[in-house]
Amino acid sequence: MMQRYHFLQQAQWWDSERVQAYRDEALAKLIRTSYAEVPFYRQQMEAAGVKPSDIRTAADLVKLPVVDKTMLRSGYPDQTTRDTGQKVYEACTSGSTGKNFCIKEDAWTAGWYRASFLLCLDWADWTFGEPHLQTGITLNRSIDRRIKDRLLRCHYIPAFDLHDDRLDENLERIDRYKIDHVWGYPSSLYYLARRAKKQGWNRPLRSVITWGDMVYPRYREMIESTFGTQVRDTYGCCEGMHIAAQCGHDNQYHIHSLDVIVEYLDADNNPVGANQTGDVIVTRLHPGPMPLIRYRIGDRATRSDGQPCRCGRGFELMRGIQGRDTDCVVTPTGNRLIVHFFTGVLEHFQEVDSFQVVQNERDSVQVRIVPRQGFSRETKQHIASTLAERGAEDLRVDVETVSEIPLTPAGKRRFVINNLDRP
Ligand SMILES: [Zn+2]
Structure with missing residues (x-):
């Protein structure tokens, strides 16, 4: 993770040509590996009449079929996974579709996406060891998570309990431990901010980082006006990759272009135009124990117009994410x-x-x-x-x-x- 993180800290400033060259090389390797070692993808490619050497750049991906959860589930795990020589574990989700879906990952996969997440924290001006408050749904934090929390000075609070008196306790905790960074689900941070405003609580924070659901405009407005800082939203998933995050300019998202290729497709699987919204199709560049190539993740997002970001980073932009529509x-x-x-x-x-x-x-x-x-x-x-x-x-x-x-x-x-x- 740390090695990859240091690499990304440099690579984020590469120009877009260099980013693309790295990405295309990683893509070609991913395709070769998957063809040779994963029966599911070999069958897909053979059925489409495509050889590994036909996929040289991201633009060649259209030659390959789009795969979805149902297809991957039917061949799981024998047909869809490969041996990386490392210990593998299963990561399952019901989050993005309301339907269980499992993949296999190993320490390298985790190292890559954790490094990308650390980079998002960098963008939001958090440095290692600064205390932060994090909301989440894990009730019993595992021992390694608790060690991590301790080391990184994470105050972990469950998002299960959002009663007013619990929210007040959390605000007191932010005061008592001089916490400047608050991270978690937009919905739970919205209720924290709303409570803070009602109580006249007034202490500007340095970062608010969100993930996991939609930052509705009313959430953003409430959180930003109460905590006096910009919300930096991140877009991850449970399938072993971090997809995109906001750098703080223009509310757009930088795709982690060295980790993942994002396509946006319409109902007929054709690419949508600039500033148009389509189904998100991801190709994770790190093969890991279970490669994901042109995988329909179940979200919708809006393509950018191709203009570079004012921050100067070479990672491609995404205009926005159409999150899951949900109440409370x-x-x-x-x-x-x-x-x-x-x-x-x-x-x-x-x-x-x-x-x-x-x-x-x-x-x-x-x-x-x-x-x-x-x-x-x-x-x-x-x-x-x-x-x-x-x-x-x-x-x-x-x-x-x-x-x-x-x-x-x-x-x-x-x-x-x-x-x-x-x-
Ligand atoms: Zn930027």
Whole structure:
């Protein structure tokens, strides 16, 4: 991680030609490796009549088929993974689509994306060892995470509990430990900022870094006006890469061009034009145990117009991310359950294929689940009791199984719908 981080600190100032040359070389190598060692990609390439030598630059990627979660899931793990000679582990997500999806990664994969994330922290003016407050959904931090927290002076607070008195405690903690940096989900930081403003809390911060969901304009406005600093949003994913982050100029995002190639495709898989929005297709340049080539990640984003950024960095720009449309459930005692609250619980249930949460009444919530094999009455009870334990204790949780989660008229999947919020 540190080696890669130091490399990126230099490489971010390369001009775009040099960035592209590095990227294309890494791409050609990725394709050769995947063709030789991963049956899934060899089959895909053979079916498309493409040889590894046909892919020399990012522009050649259109010759290859787009792959999605369903395709990768069907060949997982035998057909889709390779032996890197290192210890591998599984990383699973339900976050970006509401549907479980697993990949394999190793220490090199993790080293690369962690280094890219450190670079984002650099951009937001944080230096190693400065105390920071971080919100997250892990209730029991593992021992190595706790060591990391200690070393990096991270005050980790769960985003499960967003009651006003807990928010006040967090504000006191920021005062007591002279914390200048606050990071986490935009939704949880929005509630922290809103509470701070209401309490007349007034202490400018040096950085607010967000990830994991959409920074709605009202979130940004509230956080920036309360904490007196610009929100730097980052775009990562659970599939072993960090995709993009804001450098602080123009609210655009720099793609981590030495880690990932981003394409934006329309409904017919054709590239969209400048300033147009399309499905995000990523190619991770680091092959790792499970290469991802032209992988449809399930998000939508807007392409930039190709102008370089005023900061002078050579990494390509992305205009914006169309995040997941999501509400927040409010419990009778005033806890706010953000989308990560639900994904943080439900991603541990292998029997859950996908889900949606709907609040129609103040004291109850409906959890709709598309079940997988093994889902039983006990699973239902277990889900309801785990949600209660983690922060929904004053809500009645009705778990019901459905055959599919309906999409919105715009074709989007919504995870959390709060019908009480609507006029
Ligand atoms: Zn920039």
